[in-house]
Amino acid sequence: MFIRTYIAYLKKLIRTKSVxxxxxxxxxALGTLFYLxxxxxxxxxxxxxxxxxxxxxxxxxxxxxxxxPAATDKVTAKDLPISLMLKELKYEDDSPMLKLFxxxxxxxxxxxxxxxxxGIITVNxxxxxxxxxxxxxxxxxxxxxIISIYKSNTSIIEEKITSMIESGNLKVSDExxTSMIExGNLKVSDExxTSMIESGNxEVSEEIFTPDTxxxxxxxxxxxxxxxxxxxxxxxxxxxxxxxxMGSLSVLDCVCSAHSSxxxxxxxxxxxxxxxxxxxxxxFAACLTFQIAVTLITLIYLIFxxxxxxxxxxxxxxxxxxxxxxxxxxxxxxxxxIHGLKLKTRNSILMWIMLGGGFLSGLMFANMKSIIEEKxxxxxxxxxxxxxxxxxxxxxxxxxxxxxxxxxxxxVILTVLLLSASIILSRKKxxxxxxxx
Amino acid sequence: xxxxxxxxxxxxxYKDLIxxxxxxxxxxxxxxxxxxxxxxxxxxxxxxxxxxxLTYDKGEVYLFGEKMNVNRNDIKKRxxxxxxxxxxxxxxxxxxxxxxxxxxxxxxxxxRRKYVEDALEFTGLNDYRKKSPxxxxxxLIRRLNIACGIAHKPExxxxxxxxxxxxxxxxxNILEGIKDLNKNGATVIYTSHYMxxxxxxxxRILIMDKGHEICQGTADELKGQIKxxxxxxxxxxxxxxxxxxxxxKIHHVYSVKYADKVLTIRFSGGKHNISHVLDYISEHSINxxxxxxxLPTLNxxxxxxxxxxxxx
Ligand SMILES: Nc1ncnc2c1ncn2[C@@H]1O[C@H](COP(=O)(O)OP(=O)(O)OP(=O)(O)O)[C@@H](O)[C@H]1O
Ligand SMILES: [Mg+2]
Numbered sequence: 001m002f003i004r005t006y007i008a009y010l011k012k013l014i015r016t017k018s019v020x021x022x023x024x025x026x027x028x029a030l031g032t033l034f035y036l037x038x039x040x041x042x043x044x045x046x047x048x049x050x051x052x053x054x055x056x057x058x059x060x061x062x063x064x065x066x067x068x069p070a071a072t073d074k075v076t077a078k079d080l081p082i083s084l085m086l087k088e089l090k091y092e093d094d095s096p097m098l099k100l101f102x103x104x105x106x107x108x109x110x111x112x113x114x115x116x117x118x119g120i121i122t123v124n125x126x127x128x129x130x131x132x133x134x135x136x137x138x139x140x141x142x143x144x145x146i147i148s149i150y151k152s153n154t155s156i157i158e159e160k161i162t163s164m165i166e167s168g169n170l171k172v173s174d175e176x177x178t179s180m181i182e183x184g185n186l187k188v189s190d191e192x193x194t195s196m197i198e199s200g201n202x203e204v205s206e207e208i209f210t211p212d213t214x215x216x217x218x219x220x221x222x223x224x225x226x227x228x229x230x231x232x233x234x235x236x237x238x239x240x241x242x243x244x245x246m247g248s249l250s251v252l253d254c255v256c257s258a259h260s261s262x263x264x265x266x267x268x269x270x271x272x273x274x275x276x277x278x279x280x281x282x283x284f285a286a287c288l289t290f291q292i293a294v295t296l297i298t299l300i301y302l303i304f305x306x307x308x309x310x311x312x313x314x315x316x317x318x319x320x321x322x323x324x325x326x327x328x329x330x331x332x333x334x335x336x337x338i339h340g341l342k343l344k345t346r347n348s349i350l351m352w353i354m355l356g357g358g359f360l361s362g363l364m365f366a367n368m369k370s371i372i373e374e375k376x377x378x379x380x381x382x383x384x385x386x387x388x389x390x391x392x393x394x395x396x397x398x399x400x401x402x403x404x405x406x407x408x409x410x411x412v413i414l415t416v417l418l419l420s421a422s423i424i425l426s427r428k429k430x431x432x433x434x435x436x437x
Numbered sequence: 438x439x440x441x442x443x444x445x446x447x448x449x450x451y452k453d454l455i456x457x458x459x460x461x462x463x464x465x466x467x468x469x470x471x472x473x474x475x476x477x478x479x480x481x482x483x484x485x486x487x488x489x490x491l492t493y494d495k496g497e498v499y500l501f502g503e504k505m506n507v508n509r510n511d512i513k514k515r516x517x518x519x520x521x522x523x524x525x526x527x528x529x530x531x532x533x534x535x536x537x538x539x540x541x542x543x544x545x546x547x548x549r550r551k552y553v554e555d556a557l558e559f560t561g562l563n564d565y566r567k568k569s570p571x572x573x574x575x576x577l578i579r580r581l582n583i584a585c586g587i588a589h590k591p592e593x594x595x596x597x598x599x600x601x602x603x604x605x606x607x608x609x610n611i612l613e614g615i616k617d618l619n620k621n622g623a624t625v626i627y628t629s630h631y632m633x634x635x636x637x638x639x640x641r642i643l644i645m646d647k648g649h650e651i652c653q654g655t656a657d658e659l660k661g662q663i664k665x666x667x668x669x670x671x672x673x674x675x676x677x678x679x680x681x682x683x684x685x686k687i688h689h690v691y692s693v694k695y696a697d698k699v700l701t702i703r704f705s706g707g708k709h710n711i712s713h714v715l716d717y718i719s720e721h722s723i724n725x726x727x728x729x730x731x732l733p734t735l736n737x738x739x740x741x742x743x744x745x746x747x748x749x
Contacts (some may be wrong), residue, residue: 008529008537015528138471260490264524268585271488271518273510273543429507433481433490 002282009286019250023291025241027298034235035306049099050139051117056080060123066128077102079398082123082150089146097227119143127151135367145298175239185218198333234362234369236308241361241388243298244324245354247291248332252350254283255336256343261432270429280426288329295325316395316404323411324388330418337425340383355382361386387411438465441593441624441710442487447496449482449648456482457493464626464641469619471639472628473735475747479648480628481521484597487626488518500593514542517591523582523596525570532557532566535584540587556588559614569594576607583611587618594618595626600634612638632735644739651742657734663741664691665733666707669714671700672726679723680721685714700725703737 013019055078064080065073077083089097101108103115108120112132118139120132124422131147133140256262258279260270269279299321310317331353335346360383362369369386372379380386391407442464449457456479464470472480485491487498489507498505500512525534535553543549555627557563560580570578579599587594596615602609616638619625629635635642643653652659676695684693684700689707693700704710711730718725739747 001540004537004540008526011533012526012528097720264520264522265526267490267520268518268524268538269541270490271513271516272512272538274541275510433485 002278002285005279005282006286006289009283013250013254013286013290022262023243023246023250023294024297026245027239027294028301029281030242031236031239031298031302031306034239036206049096050142051099051101052143053101053103053111053120053375054083054086055105055108055118055120056083056102056123057125060125060128063125068137077123080123081126082129084368085150086121086146094295121147180269233308233310234393236302236310237389237392238358238362240299240302240321240386240392241324241356241385242354243295244291244321244388245331245357247287247295247325247328247359248330248335248350248354249347250291251284251287251329251332252336252343252346254287255280255333256346258283259430259432261430262343262433263434267434276429277423277426280337281423284329284333284422288326291329292322292325295321310392310396313395313400316400318394320388320391320395320408321410323408323415324391327384327388327411327415327418330415330422334418334425337422339425339428339430357383357385361389381410382414384414387414399402438467440464441466441468441500442470442626443497443502444483444487445497445499445500445621447486447493448484449479449486449491449493456648457496460496460645460648460650462643462650462653464624466624467619467622468641469615469625469627469639471635471642472626472645473630473632473635473642473739473747474628474651475739476646478630478646480630480645481597482648484518484626484628486597488513488516488595492637497569515592517586517589517594519583519586519594519596521601523570523578525578525581525585527569527571530567530569530598531573531581531584532560534570534581535588538585539588542591552588552590555590556584558657559617560584561610575602576604577612579607579611583614591623591734593624593626597628598630600629600631603640608634622746630747632739636735642735644735644742646739647722647745651739659735659738660733663733663738665737665741666706667704667710668731668733668737669702669704669711669728670731671702671714671718671728672698674698674724674726676700676723680723683721684714684717687717 054077060080061075061077065075068075070425078087083100086098086100087096091097101111103111105122108117111117112120112134115134118133121143122130122132124130129147129151131143256266258266258269260267296318299318303310303314332350335350338346341349360368360372360379369380369389372383372386380390387407387410391404391411394404394407396403440463442462443460445458446578447457447460448455460479460483462470472483474480482491486493486496487500487505489505489509500509501515503509504513505512515718526537529537532553535556536549539549539552539556543552557566560583562577562580562584565573565577565581570581573581583596583599594615600611601616603611612634615625615627627639629634639705641653641655642659644651645657652662654662674694681693681695684690684702685709687702689704689710690702691705692703694703695701702714707713715728718728736747739745
């Protein structure tokens with residue numbers, strides 16, 4: 001029974017021209033439209049550097065001079081390791097990622113306020129760096145990433161120093177200094193040491209403090225989450241999320257068509273001795289199969305047809321899309337299972353969830369989701385589009401890490417909840433007779 | 438004889454409207470039971486209540502001697518429904534449709550294949566098995582609708598106006614088919630507002646109106662209940678009021694009606710009634726085009742009991 005119904009409904013779906021037309025043509029059209037609309041914007045924004053103010057305190061310069069024997073009096077803010085690294089960060093096309101404005105605190109604040117810059121990087125010491133931003137967004141996330149990666153990686157520099165000391169290249173006799181190095185507060189104030197380093201190993205110090213390409217690439221990649229920082233990508237995530245959620249419509253349609261109150265075929269099914277749960281599950285499975293195919297086709301079109309770089313691991317993107325389709329279909333299954341509603345009502349509930357959810361998760365304004373996250377995070381946990389875009393976003397932004405796992409976790413929880421509720425609701429047949437007038 | 442259907446005091450309300458008003462009847466094994474009534478009299482409502490597609494406010498339904506409810510899959514197994522409207526999937530072929538609906542009842546693959554072939558054969562759809570229902574003519578699609586309802590060889594088959602909007606030839610096919618099914622052992626409920634059909638195939642008829650039973654019995658029994666025995670009908674272009682009065686005075690005539698250029702004279706009893714009418718007409722030089730005599734129909738039964746025509 002299960003397999004027969006499954007096959008019959010799969011055939012029904014594939015052979016319904018209007019369904020095929022809508023589920024395929026619609027995402028394709030919208031995807032292409034997004035592509036055309038944002039194509040020019042983001043191709044320029046990609047190589048456009050992010051404007052940042054850099055405020056370097058005198059203390060930081062002094063500290064640097066103290067530890068770096070090669071440093072002369074001519075050292076300026078631009079010579080600090082952090083500055084060198086910031087300067088070295090490049091997009092794929094080798095254009096600089098950041099545009100740096102070295103200025104004083106007040107001017108920087110003014111610029112941030114007037115949105116001339118996206119953030120202020122305040123350098124108070126080698127490892128004492130603070131980022132100020134005025135709003136949330138992808139660009140700001142990138143800045144935050146750069147800083148946090150830099151901070152966590154100064155320990156690598158320290159390790160380098162330590163290992164050099166151990167290997168004898170760098171002699172630091174003072175116990176105090178060694179411990180200082182270890183704790184991260186690298187301060188070499190001893191004249192003797194400085195001169196020792198100076199006399200023997202200026203090349204070594206170069207090596208320590210000048211960022212190598214490998215390192216900047218590492219920071220770039222980390223900061224740019226995978227390798228695409230395209231802020232308009234959120235629209236494509238939303239598009240894929242919408243295609244996934246749209247699966248709910250075909251499930252709703254098919255499951256309801258087996259209700260006696262919604263179609264004559266449904267009346268026929270209802271007078272037959274079928275188990276309603278098996279019937280509904282097999283219709284659900286047929287729709288799910290169909291919708292997964294649709295989602296994958298859309299994704300393949302976006303990635304390989306339009307050449308949109310989703311960043312991150314493609315395998316996980318596809319996995320997320322499949323799970324998302326399961327979520328969408330479960331949503332439709334659940335709405336179809338609620339007793340005593342007219343199909344029209346069910347459809348409009350879904351429309352509201354889809355469009356409203358899309359709106360709240362940033363289909364129209366990319367910033368919407370972070371606003372909701374601040375004000376009412378619960379909505380982002382139960383809004384299917386938000387849960388789904390979040391998962392995509394995490395892959396790209398943070399790779400397969402905690403945040404992605406958390407997003408997938410919410411995705412799976414929501415799906416399981418909806419599916420179980422649908423199955424429980426399916427135990428009772430929907431009554432009534434269909435009257436087409 | 439075993440009682441297949443028993444309906445006790447069924448009451449069904451749609452808000453203010455009482456669609457079934459303490460409606461009761463029973464059907465024995467092997468009958469073709471006709472449920473005859475004008476549009477909106479409650480035939481489909483009755484069927485839907487019997488099948489538990491609708492909930493009802495009062496009363497009981499027993500099928501095969503057991504109380505029917507939504508969850509009685511064991512009872513549902515033994516029933517086939519051919520609804521008032523075509524219920525097939527347009528996206529599936531003729532064969533796939535029959536196979537799908539038969540599959541809701543018959544799990545065994547070999548049996549099902551045989552049953553589907555039988556149904557194709559029975560409804561004469563063998564040549565169309567691969568066709569999409571969309572490409573079938575009105576008559577053929579009705580046959581497909583029947584095939585889907587009977588493929589699993591049910592013991593009780595319910596037809597709800599299967600001949601609506603069907604050409605006369607297909608209609609005859611369908612009626613013959615129903616008789617065959619009955620001969621093969623199925624008990625049949627047949628609802629219609631076409632009295633000729635009901636009269637032709639049904640072994641017992643229940644006439645209903647506004648959710649009530651008007652009368653029931655065989656066609657002859659029903660006709661025997663009324664005083665009307667013969668109707669003489671004339672096509673007349675014009676007739677005087679005085680002549681209508683005059684015709685009424687003929688022996689055994691109890692009603693004379695002139696409408697739409699048709700003059701209907703109803704008799705209760707009497708012989709050679711038509712010649713008495715002819716005598717009067719030639720005497721008063723009334724011009725007529727055609728004259729004929731008819732035995733009372735179920736329409737007359739309905740008319741006499743309810744005071745209105747069965748067909749509107
Ligand atoms: N869902 C409904 N809501 C309200 N009234 C209804 C509903 N279904 C039927 N009715 C009313 O109940 C009465 C009986 O309807 P039913 O469909 O049983 O008649 P029927 O004898 O089958 O007529 P037909 O020959 O037109 O099929 C009608 O007056 C109809 O208007
Ligand atoms: Mg009806």
